[in-house]
Amino acid sequence: MSTSKITTNGTHNSASGRMNDSKFHALFLEELKDIYWAEKNLVKALPKMQKAATARDLSNAIGNHLEETKEHVARLEEIFELLGKKAQTKKCEAMEGLIAEGKEVISDTDEDSAVRDAGIIIASQKIEHYEIAAYGSLRTLARVMKHTAVAKLLEQTLEEEKNADSLLTEVAETAINAAAAAE
Numbered sequence: 079m080s081t082s083k084i085t086t087n088g089t090h091n092s093a094s095g096r097m098n099d100s101k102f103h104a105l106f107l108e109e110l111k112d113i114y115w116a117e118k119n120l121v122k123a124l125p126k127m128q129k130a131a132t133a134r135d136l137s138n139a140i141g142n143h144l145e146e147t148k149e150h151v152a153r154l155e156e157i158f159e160l161l162g163k164k165a166q167t168k169k170c171e172a173m174e175g176l177i178a179e180g181k182e183v184i185s186d187t188d189e190d191s192a193v194r195d196a197g198i199i200i201a202s203q204k205i206e207h208y209e210i211a212a213y214g215s216l217r218t219l220a221r222v223m224k225h226t227a228v229a230k231l232l233e234q235t236l237e238e239e240k241n242a243d244s245l246l247t248e249v250a251e252t253a254i255n256a257a258a259a260a261e
Contacts, residue, residue, distance in 0.1 A: 098223075106219045111166050113212045114154045116173035120147050120205070123177045127202065130184045133195050135249045140202065143242045150235050157228050176205045192257035199250045206243040213239055 124147060128140040158165040180201035187194035213236035220229035 102219070103223060106216065106223065107161070107163060108168060109212065109216055109219070110154065110157065111168035112170045113209070113216065114151070114158075114165060115167035116170040116209070116212070117147055117150045117154060118167060119170070119173060119177060121151060123180065127180055127184070127198055130189075131195055131198055132190050132192065133249070133254055135252075136195050136198065136246075136254065139242070139245050139249055140198075142245075146238050146242065150238070153231050153235055157231055160228055160231075161225070172208055173205070176201070176208060179204065191261060192254055193261050195254045196250065196258040199246050199254060203243055203246050206239055206246065209239045210236065210243065 121144065124140055124144040128137050128144065131137040131140060155165045180198070183197035183201050184194065187197050213232055217229050217232035217236055220226075220232055
């Protein structure tokens, strides 16, 4: 029979404590560093996308998500603290590429056009889908390792990412796509 205990950081670990020293846990930490880099770089990239957007609804959606993204950075810092680790980044090659795609859309489309807005939505949704995949996977790993408090924080961010994606779809479908098709 296995004994277990709740640690001071809100995690539930086996009596041996081996999970926190495992390769699985190391993978989890590396992926946290990766998404931490991604979120910190999105805080820098989103204002440029917001400024390039023409439609008020799109600009507002990006601005609101910028504020959420700042909260995601703070939440990740809290997660590192709960795990007893220093918050560190690891360059996220995927996010770097997605941000570059967003910049390319802006440079390759006409200013003040619905086509540009449609491109910004596509680039933004690619980013959201990456984040949804990352946070969903991290939440699942946290649950497996019984990092209950961490899993709850990751779940909160995951839901915000899903909501941002849904809002972008709504903005695209209510006006921007039709306007872009007419240009």
